[in-house]
């Protein structure tokens with residue numbers, strides 16, 4: 358079928374205003390936040406309801422037409438970027454909060470709702486929706502579910518998977534599966550929501566979700582610590598987990614190279630310490646009693662100082678102080694443009710593997726390239742490391758990827774901690790997943806989407822004769 362015939366078929370089914378093509382499609386629909394391999398979709402459809410989405414998928418399925426799902430396009434794995442000839446389905450019109458249930462402490466939310474809107478609605482109702490990440494203003498709940506998003510508070514509340522109680526999704530053939538469970542306990546058969554959480558739109562399109570809310574935590578205490586070593590960072594993590602009685606909500610490590618690069622290059626960047634240290638950790642605790650919470654953190658940090666686990670610490674005395682600490686942690690967004698061409702890695706591994714992994718990567722990068730910058734930071738309490746690596750030469754990028762992902766695999770790690778696999782990490786999946794695991798992923802994909810029309814070419818690596 359020609360492209361014109363596919364567009365005509367979609368218009369017949371959905372109405373001509375509902376299907377955009379050619380110049381009618383804004384450039385934002387050509388590529389996700391990775392910025393790689395931008396491509397205009399064949400057409401753009403924007404369903405306003407689950408029923409409309411089901412009709413679109415029924416039509417595409419009948420035509421054997423490939424589609425790509427788009428949420429807020431803040432993804433960093435290329436998953437929402439169209440591939441040639443794909444119809445893009447944007448979830449932007451399926452936005453809004455349908456219900457806040459105070460008794461169940463749940464919210465029912467449409468998949469295209471921006472994360473920040475959900476956070477605000479929860480806060481207005483006196484609750485906390487704890488998922489939080491830098492892209493909060495643009496990323497959508499559907500995208501967060503599809504990528505099993507993580508972010509800043511995973512150490513306390515878990516990833517998106519822990520925050521979704523139920524959901525509704527549409528399968529590739531247009532079947533609507535409603536599994537809008539509100540209960541914490543429900544072992545009546547398979548828990549089908551997990552087919553759609555973290556599978557990046559390859560098994561179905563999420564349309565609505567039941568999200569878990571928590572009591573609002575009114576107080577926040579923030580500190581920046583200077584440490585002598587990685588071993589000390591692990592000791593501090595365990596000490597804080599034990600002494601803050603579950604109150605630890607952020608534990609962000611920054612190696613000296615990253616920390617000082619940000620302080621030196623970002624306007625307003627300032628270290629509260631006179632001397633330079635090997636490692637820094639931003640610690641945040643949240644609770645309900647400001648004085649008691651602060652005293653608990655102060656006393657834990659004093660104990661850490663006395664035992665030599667930390668060398669120095671600065672406790673934020675104001676919101677401004679806390680913002681200036683976070684500015685260093687979030688400074689990656691500002692330094693990224695200055696480091697191009699650069700590769701941003703998002704890997705995870707058992708915490709005990711991290712020192713040897715990092716030493717191996719540094720050693721192999723130095724052996725391979727005359728000049729290389731490797732800036733390291735991460736949510737180490739969640740096993741997550743971010744590496745920003747550049748040699749200044751685009752041509753070196755494939756070699757750097759091979760080297761870092763092979764080292765990740767060798768240290769029992771994952772090539773994607775939280776950003777997803779998409780198209781950009783798909784060919785590296787074998788470093789983290791066995792042949793049998795990848796084969797099972799293929800079988801699930803074939804069972805739910807036998808024609809392979811939904812987000813094809815994402816996540817699951819192709820067999821040699823496919824694609």
Ligand SMILES: Cc1cc2nc3c(=O)[nH]c(=O)nc-3n(C[C@H](O)[C@H](O)[C@H](O)COP(=O)(O)OP(=O)(O)OC[C@H]3O[C@@H](n4cnc5c(N)ncnc54)[C@H](O)[C@@H]3O)c2cc1C
Nearest residue numbers: 428429430431432436491497499500501503507508558563
């Ligand atoms: C500044 C910045 C900071 C970030 N920080 C973090 C972080 O701390 N932690 C983290 O985990 N991520 C982070 N990200 C990555 C990104 O924000 C997340 O992956 C987010 O969950 C993507 O949501 P989205 O709506 O933008 O999805 P998109 O980019 O539109 O899509 C991502 C994937 O999900 C699929 N998808 C989208 N909507 C649906 C749906 N309704 N049903 C099925 N599939 C769907 C798409 O096809 C694609 O494969 C960050 C990104 C930026 C730009």
